[in-house]
Amino acid sequence: MIPFALALLLVPSSAIQAPSTPSPQAAESVGLQGDLVKDWEAQKNKLMKIAAAMPEDKFTFKPKPEVRTWAEQITHIAGAIVGTMRRLDESVTPPTLPEKADTKADVVKRLEAAFDFGTAVLKKQTDATLTQGVQGPSYYGPGLSTRARLAYRTMVHTEDEYGVMTVYLRLNAITPPASER
Numbered sequence: 128m129i130p131f132a133l134a135l136l137l138v139p140s141s142a143i144q145a146p147s148t149p150s151p152q153a154a155e156s157v158g159l160q161g162d163l164v165k166d167w168e169a170q171k172n173k174l175m176k177i178a179a180a181m182p183e184d185k186f187t188f189k190p191k192p193e194v195r196t197w198a199e200q201i202t203h204i205a206g207a208i209v210g211t212m213r214r215l216d217e218s219v220t221p222p223t224l225p226e227k228a229d230t231k232a233d234v235v236k237r238l239e240a241a242f243d244f245g246t247a248v249l250k251k252q253t254d255a256t257l258t259q260g261v262q263g264p265s266y267y268g269p270g271l272s273t274r275a276r277l278a279y280r281t282m283v284h285t286e287d288e289y290g291v292m293t294v295y296l297r298l299n300a301i302t303p304p305a306s307e308r
Contacts, residue, residue, distance in 0.1 A: 159254045163278050167249055170282055171242035174204065176304040177292050178238050183231040185299055197295055198234045204288050205241035211281045212245045214261055215274045219248045249278060 178201050181188070186198040195203060205224060213221045222240040225233065252274060260271030267280065293303040 159257050159275055160249065160252050163252070163257065163275065164246065164249050166282060167242070167245055167278070170285055171239075171246070173305060174242070174285060174289060175235070175239060177289060177296070178235050179231075180296055180301055180304055181231075181299070186231050186234065188295060188299060190295065190298055197292075198228060198231075200288060200292055200295065201234050201238050202228055204285055205237045207284055208241040208245050208281055211264060211277055211284075212248050214263060215277055216248045216251050219244065219251060245278075245281070 181197050187196050189196045189199075202224075209221045209224060213219075222244050224237050224240065228234040228237050257275040257278070258273050261274055261277065263272040263277050263280075267277075272280075293306070296303050
């Protein structure tokens with residue numbers, strides 16, 4: 128014990144620092160709800176760019192007859208976002224998505240409305256409410272899921288569909304926005 132105490136006396140006081148205190152901004156943004164909102168907004172930005180990358184005359188493109196068109200791919204994502212995110216907070220009114228979106232402007236507007244709805248839902252949550260159980264879609268399995276799980280599963284689904292969309296673009300000789308240099 129004495130050698131340890133003597134060693135401490137030999138260390139210059141300038142070398143001993145108190146742990147740094149995070150800035151107020153850093154403390155406010157750390158947490159499950161803040162992370163979800165950041166990830167959601169980043170995904171919205173990425174999907175809006177890829178949706179807009181396809182020329183309007185290619186919105187009916189499909190690689191094979193049995194798969195979705197480009198427009199159907201985007202409207203599928205929008206519908207899935209609203210369908211799952213509405214389960215997190217019934218007090219947030221979901222957008223009314225048109226049965227069929229025909230033009231590029233309508234399809235992109237539909238996607239944006241779905242993401243904006245998701246943002247509104249997430250911003251109403253707290254770290255505590257995100258860990259509470261709610262009924263998820265039946266394809267998530269029986270029982271309750273946390274709100275956080277439903278939000279992240281929605282983002283995973285959207286990322287999966289993004290991967291499909293990159294193929295659609297490349298088949299039309301278009302570089303996906305996230306791959307541009």
